[in-house]
Amino acid sequence: MRFTDKVILVTGATSGMGRAVVERVSAEGARVVLAARSKDAGEAFAAELRAAGRDVLFVPTDVTVGAEVELLVRRTLDHYGRLDGAFNNVGAATALGPITEVDHDAWGAELALNLDSVFFGLKYQIPALQASGGGAIVNNASTTGVTGVAGLAAYGAAKHGVIGLTRSAALDVATTGVRINALVTGGVDTPLLRRNMGANPEEALQLANAMHPMGRIGQPAELAAFAAFLLSDEAPFITGAALAIDGGLTAA
Numbered sequence: 001m002r003f004t005d006k007v008i009l010v011t012g013a014t015s016g017m018g019r020a021v022v023e024r025v026s027a028e029g030a031r032v033v034l035a036a037r038s039k040d041a042g043e044a045f046a047a048e049l050r051a052a053g054r055d056v057l058f059v060p061t062d063v064t065v066g067a068e069v070e071l072l073v074r075r076t077l078d079h080y081g082r083l084d085g086a087f088n089n090v091g092a093a094t095a096l097g098p099i100t101e102v103d104h105d106a107w108g109a110e111l112a113l114n115l116d117s118v119f120f121g122l123k124y125q126i127p128a129l130q131a132s133g134g135g136a137i138v139n140n141a142s143t144t145g146v147t148g149v150a151g152l153a154a155y156g157a158a159k160h161g162v163i164g165l166t167r168s169a170a171l172d173v174a175t176t177g178v179r180i181n182a183l184v185t186g187g188v189d190t191p192l193l194r195r196n197m198g199a200n201p202e203e204a205l206q207l208a209n210a211m212h213p214m215g216r217i218g219q220p221a222e223l224a225a226f227a228a229f230l231l232s233d234e235a236p237f238i239t240g241a242a243l244a245i246d247g248g249l250t251a252a
Contacts, residue, residue, distance in 0.1 A: 001029040002233065003029045003030035003228075003231075007032075009035065009085070013035055014041040015191050016192055017185075017188060020223065021089070021227050022049070026055075030085075031057075034056055034057065034058045035061040064117050069120035073124040084136075091158075115161040115162060121137070122139075122169050126173055130176050133177060136180070136230060138227050141162040141182040145161075146244075146250055166181065166182040181239060181243060184250060186250075189217050189220065205217075217247065218246070
């Protein structure tokens with residue numbers, strides 16, 4: 001029960017890795033704030049968790065809007081009186097194709113979703129963590145944040161930005177009791193990945209598995225276990241790191 005009496009905020013909380021982190025930390029005693037755009041999905045997940053005896057608060061939030069993220073943190077503090085950790089998890093690849101074919105609006109929307117959302121999270125989460133005596137933030141990046149991928153220029157730029165932002169922010173607050181790290185994630189079997197597999201999902205899944213030296217993509221619970229470790233007091237000397245959890249993909 002590493003998170004007894006701790007309050008953890010999770011964005012993108014209703015699906016995939018966000019959902020897995022919520023389930024993991026709440027099972028270990030955390031009081032969890034769920035943030036997601038879909039009110040219906042958020043309320044349904046919160047009700048499910050409460051029925052299992054978990055202490056949760058759902059706050060509908062568009063994390064690409066700074067004022068909404070500020071309100072999310074304020075509601076967290078109003079409800080629980082503190083914040084001990086956060087998992088910034090919102091992201092998707094939407095502006096696809098060669099960079100010469102990506103229009104300005106698509107570029108801006110991609111960076112807002114994947115990079116601005118993390119900036120807003122850090123901006124408002126850090127003071128709350130400091131006021132609570134310290135804590136940890138984990139930002140979900142990607143192997144695309146450390147490698148190049150044709151057709152994913154905007155996503156790659158954003159995820160490289162998440163890693164740079166993580167490192168700089170970690171140094172800003174290194175002596176204040178706040179730790180900030182990024183996950184360099186490979187393919188993960190989430191509903192979003194499945195939706196993006198196109199007309200031949202089984203073939204696409206086989207290709208995704210084959211890309212990873214371990215011969216498979218990851219499971220959300222596997223990544224949640226690592227994120228929970230970084231959020232816990234068991235990782236007190238880890239900050240400013242971009243840590244691969246990718247089945248060997250970047251090593252190859």
